[in-house]
Amino acid sequence: MSATIYDVAREAGVSMATVSRVMNDTAVVKEETKKRVLDAIAKLSYRPNAVARGLASKRTKTIGVIVPDVSAAFMAELVRGIEDIANMYHYHIILCNSDGQLDRERDLVGTMWEKQVDGLLFMSPKLRQEHIDTFEEAQLPIVLCRTDDPEKRIPSVNINNKQAAIDVVDYLAAKGCKSIAFVGAKAGLKSLTDERRAGFLQATERNAITSQLIDVPSETYSGALKFLKDALQTSPVRAIVAANDELAIAAEHVAQDLKLRIPEDVMIVGFDNTKLTEMSRPPLTTVAQSMYDYGAVAMRFLTKLLSDEPISTYTVVLPHQILERESTAPKFVK
Amino acid sequence: MSATIYDVAREAGVSMATVSRVMNDTAVVKEETKKRVLDAIAKLSYRPNAVARGLASKRTKTIGVIVPDVSAAFMAELVRGIEDIANMYHYHIILCNSDGQLDRERDLVGTMWEKQVDGLLFMSPKLRQEHIDTFEEAQLPIVLCRTDDPEKRIPSVNINNKQAAIDVVDYLAAKGCKSIAFVGAKAGLKSLTDERRAGFLQATERNAITSQLIDVPSETYSGALKFLKDALQTSPVRAIVAANDELAIAAEHVAQDLKLRIPEDVMIVGFDNTKLTEMSRPPLTTVAQSMYDYGAVAMRFLTKLLSDEPISTYTVVLPHQILERESTAPKFVK
DNA sequence: CTGTTAGCGCATTCAT
DNA sequence: ATGAATGCGCTAACAG
Numbered sequence: 044m045s046a047t048i049y050d051v052a053r054e055a056g057v058s059m060a061t062v063s064r065v066m067n068d069t070a071v072v073k074e075e076t077k078k079r080v081l082d083a084i085a086k087l088s089y090r091p092n093a094v095a096r097g098l099a100s101k102r103t104k105t106i107g108v109i110v111p112d113v114s115a116a117f118m119a120e121l122v123r124g125i126e127d128i129a130n131m132y133h134y135h136i137i138l139c140n141s142d143g144q145l146d147r148e149r150d151l152v153g154t155m156w157e158k159q160v161d162g163l164l165f166m167s168p169k170l171r172q173e174h175i176d177t178f179e180e181a182q183l184p185i186v187l188c189r190t191d192d193p194e195k196r197i198p199s200v201n202i203n204n205k206q207a208a209i210d211v212v213d214y215l216a217a218k219g220c221k222s223i224a225f226v227g228a229k230a231g232l233k234s235l236t237d238e239r240r241a242g243f244l245q246a247t248e249r250n251a252i253t254s255q256l257i258d259v260p261s262e263t264y265s266g267a268l269k270f271l272k273d274a275l276q277t278s279p280v281r282a283i284v285a286a287n288d289e290l291a292i293a294a295e296h297v298a299q300d301l302k303l304r305i306p307e308d309v310m311i312v313g314f315d316n317t318k319l320t321e322m323s324r325p326p327l328t329t330v331a332q333s334m335y336d337y338g339a340v341a342m343r344f345l346t347k348l349l350s351d352e353p354i355s356t357y358t359v360v361l362p363h364q365i366l367e368r369e370s371t372a373p374k375f376v377k
Numbered sequence: 378m379s380a381t382i383y384d385v386a387r388e389a390g391v392s393m394a395t396v397s398r399v400m401n402d403t404a405v406v407k408e409e410t411k412k413r414v415l416d417a418i419a420k421l422s423y424r425p426n427a428v429a430r431g432l433a434s435k436r437t438k439t440i441g442v443i444v445p446d447v448s449a450a451f452m453a454e455l456v457r458g459i460e461d462i463a464n465m466y467h468y469h470i471i472l473c474n475s476d477g478q479l480d481r482e483r484d485l486v487g488t489m490w491e492k493q494v495d496g497l498l499f500m501s502p503k504l505r506q507e508h509i510d511t512f513e514e515a516q517l518p519i520v521l522c523r524t525d526d527p528e529k530r531i532p533s534v535n536i537n538n539k540q541a542a543i544d545v546v547d548y549l550a551a552k553g554c555k556s557i558a559f560v561g562a563k564a565g566l567k568s569l570t571d572e573r574r575a576g577f578l579q580a581t582e583r584n585a586i587t588s589q590l591i592d593v594p595s596e597t598y599s600g601a602l603k604f605l606k607d608a609l610q611t612s613p614v615r616a617i618v619a620a621n622d623e624l625a626i627a628a629e630h631v632a633q634d635l636k637l638r639i640p641e642d643v644m645i646v647g648f649d650n651t652k653l654t655e656m657s658r659p660p661l662t663t664v665a666q667s668m669y670d671y672g673a674v675a676m677r678f679l680t681k682l683l684s685d686e687p688i689s690t691y692t693v694v695l696p697h698q699i700l701e702r703e704s705t706a707p708k709f710v711k
Numbered sequence: 712c713t714g715t716t717a718g719c720g721c722a723t724t725c726a727t
Numbered sequence: 728a729t730g731a732a733t734g735c736g737c738t739a740a741c742a743g
Binding site: 047048049059060063067069091092093094095096097098099100101 | 719720721722
Binding site: 045088090091092093094095097098103105112113114115116118119120122123126127130135136137138139140153154156157158159180182264265289292296299318319321322323324335 | 427473493623657658
C-alpha cells in the first residue's frame with residue numbers, strides 16, 4: 044500500500060503518464076494497456092497519494108467546515124448531512140470548532156487556506172464585516188450555512204426565521220392565545236434569535252397579543268431555568284415561544300414545576316425539531332427544519348460552485364413547518 | 378495570501394531555506410535575518426501551503442476520525458473532545474461516518490491512507506478480524522476509541538463496561554430491588570451492549586436477583602417503545618437498566634404510560650450521561666463517563682504515539698461513576 | 712549561520 | 728495512444 048505511480052508504471056510496462064490517465068480517466072487509453080495498468084494497481088495494492096495529487100492539481104478534494112460547536116444539539120445532524128453529500132461527490136471534510144469567536148474564526152479560515160481546501164462551509168452565530176473581509180482575503184469558494192448575511196454578500200443556505208416566528212404566533216393566535224412570551228438570548232448576540240424575536244414582535248402586535256420578552260444569558264437548558272421561573276411567576280402567559288428546543292423544554296419543566304398544565308394552562312413551542320422534541324413530556328410542538336437537509340443542501344450548493352454548475356440563486360431559503368405535538372394540542376384520550 | 382516561499386525569500390533577500398528555517402524553527406537563524414523574514418512574511422501575507430509541506434515532509438498534521446455516526450447523541454461531544462486536543466497539538470481532523478458498516482470502514486481507512494493522515498482515531502460498534510487486517514495493511518498509527526478490542530491488539534481507550542453494569546446492579550440491589558430488567562440491542566451486535574449485559578447477568582446472579590432481558594432491534598427511543606411496553610406489561614420488574622440513556626428515557630415514558638411511578642414503582646438507570654439525562658422527567662440516574670474526555674484522552678494518546686512519547690499502557694481504561702438522579706432516588710419535598 | 716540542490720508523488724503539457 | 732519532461736511549494740540533507 045505504499046507503491047508509487049512509478050512502481051505501477053514499471054509493473055505494467057508503461058509510463059507513469061499512462062497510469063495517471065487510466066486513474067483519472069483523463070484521456071483515451073487502449074483497452075489492453077488499461078487492463079495491464081489496472082492489474083498492476085491491484086497487484087501492488089496501489090493507492091494514489093492524495094497529497095501529491097493535491098499539490099500537482101491544485102485541488103485537494105477536501106472542504107473545510109467551520110462550526111461554532113459540533114456538540115450543540117442540532118449541529119451534529121447538520122454535519123452529518125454535509126458529510127454524506129460531500130462523500131457523494133468524493134469530497135472529505137476537515138471539521139473545526141470556533142466557539143463563535145471572531146478571532147478563532149478568522150484564524151481558522153486562514154488555516155483552511157493553508158490546507159488548500161477547495162471550499163468552505165461556514166457557520167457562525169452572527170456575521171460581521173470582519174468575516175466578509177477575511178473571506179475576501181482567503182479567496183475561497185464559501186457557502187454560509189444557517190448564518191444570516193443580511194446584505195446577501197455571500198452565498199448562503201437558510202430558513203426564513205422571521206417568517207417562521209410569525210407563523211408560530213399566528214398559529215397560537217388561532218388557538219386563542221392572548222398573551223405570549225418569547226424566550227431567547229438577548230438581542231445582538233445571535234442573528235437567528237434576533238430574527239425570530241423580530242417576527243414574534245411583529246406578529247404579536249399585528250394580532251393584538253400581549254407580548255413579553257424573556258432574555259436569557261445563554262440559550263441552554265440549565266442556564267435558562269431560573270429566568271423562566273422568575274418570569275412565569277411574576278406574569279403568567281398563555282403561551283411561550285422559545286428560540287430553540289432546549290429552551291422550550293426548560294420552559295416545559297418550569298411550567299410543570301409551577302403546577303401549570305401543558306397545553307391547557309400554557310402552550311409551548313420550540314424551534315429546530317431536534318431529537319429532544321419527541322422525547323420530552325409532553326412532546327414538543329416545534330418549528331421543523333431538517334438539520335440534515337440543511338447541511339446536505341449547503342454542501343450540494345458548494346459542489347455546484349466548485350464545478351461551475353449554473354446557480355439559480357445565491358441565497359437558498361429552505362422551507363420550515365410547524366410540527367404540532369402535544370405541547371400545544373391536547374392529546375385525545377382513546 | 379498566495380505568495381510562495383520563494384516570494385518571501387526574494388522579499389527578505391535570503392534563500393528559501395532560510396525562510397523555511399524561521400518558519401519551522403528548525404535551525405538557528407541570526408536574529409536580524411529572522412526579523413527580515415518575518416517582516417516579509419507579514420508584508421506578503423504569506424501562508425505556507427500545507428499540501429506542499431505535507432508532500433515534502435511526509436507528515437500532514439491531520440488525523441482521520443472514523444465514527445459510526447456523528448449525529449448519535451454522545452458522539453458529537455466526543456468529537457468535540459478530539460478536536461480540541463487535536464488543535465492543541467496543531468492537528469486537524471478529517472471526519473468520516475461509517476454507519477458501522479465493515480465495507481465502508483475498510484474503504485475509509487484506505488481513503489485516509491490516501492489523504493496521508495498522520496494517524497487514525499477509530500470507532501466501531503464491534504471490532505472484527507477484518508478491521509485488524511485493514512489496520513495492518515494501512516500501516517497507520519491507530520487508537521481505538523470507545524470500541525472494545527477483546528484481545529488488546531490495538532491501542533485503545535475505553536471504560537470498563539462490564540464493571541460499570543455490575544456497579545449498577547449492586548447499586549440497585551442495595552436499594553432492595555429483587556427483579557431487574559436489562560434493555561439493549563440483542564447479543565452480537567454491539568460490543569458495548571454485550572459487555573454491559575454480561576456484567577448485568579453476572580451481578581444479578583451473584584445478588585440472587587431475578588433478571589430479565591429485553592432485546593430491541595435498534596437502540597433508539599422510538600424503536601424501543603413497543604418492546605419495552607410489551608415486556609413491562611407481561612412481567613413487571615422493580616428496576617430497569619438500559620444500555621444507553623435514550624433507551625432509559627423510552628423506559629421512563631413507557632413506565633409512566635403504564636401509570637408506574639418512578640422511582641417508587643420502578644427505578645430506571647441509563648448509560649452515558651448524555652445531555653438528555655438532566656432534561657428528562659424525572660432526571661435520569663446514569664453511568665457517567667465524560668464523552669468529551671473520551672475523545673480528548675484518545676486524541677492525546679494518539680499524539681503520544683505520533684511523537685514517540687513513552688506510553689505506560691496501550692489500553693487506557695477511563696473511570697466511570699453512577700450519577701444518582703431522581704429516577705432512582707425519590708426527591709425530597711422541600 | 713546561510714545557500715544550493717535534490718526530491719516528495721503526482722498532473723499536465725508537449726512531443727511523437 | 729503513449730512517453731518524456733516539467734513543475735506544484737515545500738523540507739531536508741549537504742555544502743560552505
